[in-house]
Amino acid sequence: MTRACVHCGHELTDRDVRFCSIGCGRPLPTFYAAHGGAGASLLAGLFGVDGGHWSTIDPAAVPRRHLPVLVGRTHLVGLEAIQQALGSLGGLFELVVFNRDSPGRMPKPLTDRAYIITGTANATITCPFVAAWRADPTDTTAKDATAFITRFRNHYANSLENS
Numbered sequence: 001m002t003r004a005c006v007h008c009g010h011e012l013t014d015r016d017v018r019f020c021s022i023g024c025g026r027p028l029p030t031f032y033a034a035h036g037g038a039g040a041s042l043l044a045g046l047f048g049v050d051g052g053h054w055s056t057i058d059p060a061a062v063p064r065r066h067l068p069v070l071v072g073r074t075h076l077v078g079l080e081a082i083q084q085a086l087g088s089l090g091g092l093f094e095l096v097v098f099n100r101d102s103p104g105r106m107p108k109p110l111t112d113r114a115y116i117i118t119g120t121a122n123a124t125i126t127c128p129f130v131a132a133w134r135a136d137p138t139d140t141t142a143k144d145a146t147a148f149i150t151r152f153r154n155h156y157a158n159s160l161e162n163s
């Protein structure tokens with residue numbers, strides 16, 4: 001799998017985990033789990049970057065070293081964990097990923113809660129439920145996986161244009 005910088009699309013080497021050192025020089029996203037089973041390490045593996053639990057973040061060290069992305073599932077426990085992390089570290093997270101825990105529509109109480117989160121977060125993006133990842137968490141060829149990866153990269157490409 002070829003790893004590309006989410007900002008400039010430059011091909012990354014194995015050493016480029018935190019920064020796009022041979023391209024634009026910008027920090028790469030780091031995926032922080034809002035709770036156990038959030039899928040942050042799967043997404044980190046997919047993009048070839050770091051992952052961890054949000055509670056390990058040192059807020060004083062973050063701005064220079066990371067582009068922090070918070071990841072949580074779209075069930076009640078996951079959304080509550082996202083809200084807790086945002087309540088603690090708030091605007092530090094550049095992006096929140098709603099990582100769908102099931103296919104199909106979300107029940108209204110959950111979409112309502114996600115809507116509230118969207119109002120407080122810097123930005124949000126939804127990762128669909130990708131059935132292929134249950135068997136192979138590195139699968140980037142499934143149609144819904146490809147669509148998410150493209151949208152994720154576009155999020156950064158657009159924010160670069162607008163900055």
Ligand SMILES: [Zn+2]
Nearest residue numbers: 005020023024
């Ligand atoms: Zn780059």
